[in-house]
Amino acid sequence: xxxxxxxxxxxxxxARTASAQDRVMTAxxxxxxxxxxxxxxxxxxxxxxxxxxxxxxxxxxxxxxxxMRAMVxxxxxxxVSAQEMERMMQANFGAALEAHDAIAQGILWAGFIQPLGPxxxxxxxxxxxxxxxxxxxxxxxxxxxxxxxxxxxxxxxxRELIDDLLKKGEQI
Numbered sequence: 001x002x003x004x005x006x007x008x009x010x011x012x013x014x015a016r017t018a019s020a021q022d023r024v025m026t027a028x029x030x031x032x033x034x035x036x037x038x039x040x041x042x043x044x045x046x047x048x049x050x051x052x053x054x055x056x057x058x059x060x061x062x063x064x065x066x067x068m069r070a071m072v073x074x075x076x077x078x079x080v081s082a083q084e085m086e087r088m089m090q091a092n093f094g095a096a097l098e099a100h101d102a103i104a105q106g107i108l109w110a111g112f113i114q115p116l117g118p119x120x121x122x123x124x125x126x127x128x129x130x131x132x133x134x135x136x137x138x139x140x141x142x143x144x145x146x147x148x149x150x151x152x153x154x155x156x157x158x159r160e161l162i163d164d165l166l167k168k169g170e171q172i
Contacts, residue, residue, distance in 0.1 A: 023120075024117050024118075025068075025116050025117055025118070025119040025120070025121075025124075026063065026116070027061045027063045027116070030048075030059070030061060030068060030116070030119070030124065031043060031048055033121055033124065033125070033169065034048045034050055034059060035048075036168070036169065036171065037050065037052070037125070037128070037165065037168055037169065038050035038051055038052065046060055047059045047060035047061055052128060052129075052132050052165070053132055053136075055072055055132055055135065055136075056072070056073065057070060057071070057072050057128060057131070057132075058070065058071045058072075059071075061116060062116075063116060066115050066116050066117050067113070067114070067115060067116055068113070068114055068115075068116045068119060068124075069111060069112070069113045070111065070112040070113075070124075070127060070128060070131060071109050071110070071111045071112075071131075072109060072110045072111075072131045072132060072134075072135050073107050073108075073109055073135075074101070074107075074108045074109060074110055074134075074135040075107070075108045076106060076107060076108070077103055077106050077107065077108055078106070080108055088101045088108075089101075091134075098112055098114075098123075098126070098127050098130055099111065099112045099127060099130035099131040099133075099134045100112075100134075101134065110130075110131040110132075110134040110135045111131065112124075112127035112128065112130065112131050114127065121169060122166055122169065125162075125165045125166050125168075125169045126162050126165070126166065128165060129162035129164075129165045129166075130162065133162070
């Protein structure tokens with residue numbers, strides 16, 4: 001009887017390990033998800049370049065470091081006022097959620113940076129939508145659109161893009 005219980009425990013442990021391994025995000029799986037979202041995406045040695053809502057998105061992966069980074073160029077830093085910059089930093093704290101603004105090479109970017117292995121498909125797709133929303137809402141809501149802390153209808157408009165992308169990703 002004790003041997004049977006031990007055997008069942010081992011089977012349960014193996015099943016959990018196998019199902020956990022099936023959920024691990026890999027660079028190949030992430031590329032497959034991206035190609036389902038945009039069949040015309042370009043796979044490069046550095047990552048993948050795609051379009052969402054006619055906006056260029058770059059996704060870079062570093063599997064050895066267990067990281068991924070998605071980025072969307074928003075504007076030249078020269079075109080962003082000090083007031084807008086302050087508002088963006090406030091949004092990074094409360095309304096941008098998983099996507100955040102950053103500056104590099106004189107460009108304002110929306111970025112989504114996560115560990116690769118535990119990244120969930122829907123989390124990745126939502127992050128892409130949040131970046132696009134963040135870029136499109138510069139000068140107005142400064143929001144990733146996944147969650148709004150205030151009233152109004154802006155949150156609904158931004159949430160639609162994320163919901164549309166998630167629906168597209170259901171078949172993946």
